[in-house]
Amino acid sequence: MRKHYRKGAVAVYVTLAAVFLWWDMASAAEQKVAYRLKWLINMSTVGDILADSMGFFKQAGLAVELKAGGPERDAVRELELGYADFGVASADQVIQAAAKGAPVVVVAQLFQVNPLQWIYFKDKVHLASPADLKGKRIGVTFGKNDEIIMRTLLARAGIADDQVRLASVRLDYTPFYKRQVDLWPVYANTQGVEIGRKLSQAGEPVGFLNPGDCGVRFVANSVVTSERMIAEHPELVRRFVAALLQGWRAALDPANTETAIAHVQRHDPDTPRDILKAQLEATRPLIQPPAGAAVGWIDTPAWEQTEQIMLTHKQIPRPVNVTRRLRPVKE
Amino acid sequence: MLHRRIYQFLLIYALGLAGLLAIKYAVGLSDYVIPGATALWRTAGEVIGRYSGDVLDTLGVAVVGQVVSVLLALTIGILGRRTTWFGSFIKVAAYNVQAYPIVAIAPIIFILLGDGFLSRLLIAAMICYFPLLLAVVGIMSEPVPAVEHFYRQTGRMRWQLEVKIRAFENLSKLTTVIAGSATLAMAGTIVAEFIAAGAGIGYSIRIALYQSDLAKILVALFMIGITLSVYQGLLEWLGQVVKRVWAR
Numbered sequence: 001m002r003k004h005y006r007k008g009a010v011a012v013y014v015t016l017a018a019v020f021l022w023w024d025m026a027s028a029a030e031q032k033v034a035y036r037l038k039w040l041i042n043m044s045t046v047g048d049i050l051a052d053s054m055g056f057f058k059q060a061g062l063a064v065e066l067k068a069g070g071p072e073r074d075a076v077r078e079l080e081l082g083y084a085d086f087g088v089a090s091a092d093q094v095i096q097a098a099a100k101g102a103p104v105v106v107v108a109q110l111f112q113v114n115p116l117q118w119i120y121f122k123d124k125v126h127l128a129s130p131a132d133l134k135g136k137r138i139g140v141t142f143g144k145n146d147e148i149i150m151r152t153l154l155a156r157a158g159i160a161d162d163q164v165r166l167a168s169v170r171l172d173y174t175p176f177y178k179r180q181v182d183l184w185p186v187y188a189n190t191q192g193v194e195i196g197r198k199l200s201q202a203g204e205p206v207g208f209l210n211p212g213d214c215g216v217r218f219v220a221n222s223v224v225t226s227e228r229m230i231a232e233h234p235e236l237v238r239r240f241v242a243a244l245l246q247g248w249r250a251a252l253d254p255a256n257t258e259t260a261i262a263h264v265q266r267h268d269p270d271t272p273r274d275i276l277k278a279q280l281e282a283t284r285p286l287i288q289p290p291a292g293a294a295v296g297w298i299d300t301p302a303w304e305q306t307e308q309i310m311l312t313h314k315q316i317p318r319p320v321n322v323t324r325r326l327r328p329v330k331e
Numbered sequence: 332m333l334h335r336r337i338y339q340f341l342l343i344y345a346l347g348l349a350g351l352l353a354i355k356y357a358v359g360l361s362d363y364v365i366p367g368a369t370a371l372w373r374t375a376g377e378v379i380g381r382y383s384g385d386v387l388d389t390l391g392v393a394v395v396g397q398v399v400s401v402l403l404a405l406t407i408g409i410l411g412r413r414t415t416w417f418g419s420f421i422k423v424a425a426y427n428v429q430a431y432p433i434v435a436i437a438p439i440i441f442i443l444l445g446d447g448f449l450s451r452l453l454i455a456a457m458i459c460y461f462p463l464l465l466a467v468v469g470i471m472s473e474p475v476p477a478v479e480h481f482y483r484q485t486g487r488m489r490w491q492l493e494v495k496i497r498a499f500e501n502l503s504k505l506t507t508v509i510a511g512s513a514t515l516a517m518a519g520t521i522v523a524e525f526i527a528a529g530a531g532i533g534y535s536i537r538i539a540l541y542q543s544d545l546a547k548i549l550v551a552l553f554m555i556g557i558t559l560s561v562y563q564g565l566l567e568w569l570g571q572v573v574k575r576v577w578a579r
Contacts, residue, residue: 071540072540074543076363076543077363077364077543080360080361080363080364081360081364093543096363096542096543097361097363097543100361100362100363100366100370101361101362101363102361102362102363102364103361141541142538143537143538143539143541143542144541168446168529170441170446170527170529172438172441172442174442315542
């Protein structure tokens, strides 16, 4: 009887050991990676979500921790402090960090068109050209990139500072709804869709001013990592970028519409499904690369223009030669 | 007292800054994460004039907010000093309302009152008011039997006299609480400005944060600290003057 117990105990130990060994090997096979997004998880991060939920990261042997961003989060800073391996940052963040010696590099550009645009009531504001901005009251977030973009737009249209009134943008949209401010900055693919729909349903059609249409190309969300990561783990960088861009390609594919909405809604349950669908449709053209280029293509001239704009507006003291920081990764 | 406040602040600031710089150079961080001494000096030169105006603007709102909250706390504290139903209701209300974080209420205030002076004043007063009220209620509810007994026995006790006796006996406590509440008023105003206002040093800190410019934030912190030290020192000096005058 005792012999049987002993044999049973040995069998249990061996099984447990085998299970733990398998578990350990399985988790060791997947390389852990921390990825800091720029903003909270919403439709602007659909490709990142799909890369994770459709298993592209796993297939690449990566266990990626998707960390939501926010106003107090800065991916570039976290890369340097070692809290993140990859992150999403806008061009102005990258250029400002480069000007201060941060070892940051860009490995892919997610948004080919900057989603930052200005919403306006069509019955109040008539914008045939940027020159029509003269005399308008325009909302900007002082200190953020929308202020720089608007100032550039105004300068190109030959409008002096005293010919418009710039109003500080706050948490709520009341000044815009009350029509105290003529143009209000929004992310066209997320807030723009939601607000635009509400106002259109209320019989107040809205329009969007896209600075890109007026020749101001200020690069938005891009994937960044550190110089050290590129130098020491080039294979990891390649695998990560390939899996991530696979997620973004999946987001562009109309066949994945329902999957994309379902996965984003898990993180953003307060946004109704029909709004999410409209947001996805608005996001796709912003990601779509030009003919002949792949998703994640880095638009070098747009980066150069962004640096030039920042230099003109004294956001950086001297040129940083940002093109040296652009390291497109071959999948 | 004033100079002690200032040098103590300078010492704390210098220690904090030295700690940050030690981390920067030990770990080899860029100026983007922690600015170096040169970058800090250069930034200070660029923004100190503007930030001085901003911090004085904030201080102005904080002082008015503090005066409002001191007057309000004294009024409510005097009313709530008695062991009546109303007195106990005031105390319970003060404890309960204090439980709501102002940052949660602040956006509602900004939506209703806009991003001007009034919102900043209200938030500063709210942050500073509740601790003051609790202290005043505590002081005013505590009888001074040795003195009050005589007036009660001779039938000369009136509520004004009772308040005077209790205030005089606890003058040190009161002046300390009022001087301490200056920090809360200043912090309240800065929080309000940071959340949504369009002026003051809190607003400048928010812009610096948007620009990921820690050097500007460090300069702003210096300006806030030095201004607050001077203001608190002046309040303490004022408290001593009042004590001397009243003791005569």
